[in-house]
Amino acid sequence: MYPCEIKELPARHALCIRFRSPVENLPQHFKDAYGSIMRYLGTLGAEHEGAAFAAYHNLDMRNLDVEAGFPVSSPLPGKGEIRAITIPGGMSAICHYKGPYDGMSAAYTELSAFVAAQGFKISGLTTYEWYLNGPDEVGPQDLRTDIVYSVMPIAEKTAI
Numbered sequence: 001m002y003p004c005e006i007k008e009l010p011a012r013h014a015l016c017i018r019f020r021s022p023v024e025n026l027p028q029h030f031k032d033a034y035g036s037i038m039r040y041l042g043t044l045g046a047e048h049e050g051a052a053f054a055a056y057h058n059l060d061m062r063n064l065d066v067e068a069g070f071p072v073s074s075p076l077p078g079k080g081e082i083r084a085i086t087i088p089g090g091m092s093a094i095c096h097y098k099g100p101y102d103g104m105s106a107a108y109t110e111l112s113a114f115v116a117a118q119g120f121k122i123s124g125l126t127t128y129e130w131y132l133n134g135p136d137e138v139g140p141q142d143l144r145t146d147i148v149y150s151v152m153p154i155a156e157k158t159a160i
Helices: 023-044 105-117
Strands: 006-011 012-021 052-056 062-072 083-087 092-100 120-122 127-131 144-155
Touching: 006 105, 012 023, 012 052, 023 052, 023 062, 062 083, 092 105, 092 120, 105 120, 105 144
Parallel strands: none
Antiparallel strands: 006 092, 012 062, 012 083, 052 062, 052 127, 092 144, 120 144, 127 144
16 A cells, blocks of 8 residues: 565764654654754754654654654764764665555554565664655645664574
8 A cells, every 4th residue: 555665775864852752742842853953954054954854762652752853964063952863774664655644553554564575574673754745835645754664684594
């Protein structure tokens, strides 16, 4: 239903803000974090390079551990709550989801099944969502999000 693929992604420099939040408060946290980072980039005379992202370090909907930010073309210094990070590269499974944010659970399920069907397993604890457009640009049915897992091939069993 949603296009999925396995591909090698490069490491990327980014600026982000890390926070904890219940799922229902994410929109306000994202607005605040992205706004703070954009203002900081302006003071540096720099721009972001690509779509906004969220890195989910857990999936506890009552207490999500999230980093929200933007990739940048080269390392930039952090300041205060804004942290400079490197998003790891490597083999990744990507689901290209189109639709409202509250309908993404089906895409997560499909991506997990795709990973297994391709002979891979999820290798990282962090899930990334890359927001290719936003609710200020398009309606909910036209939102585009890439969901990304780090993956590795399932090891072949050796004969004993």
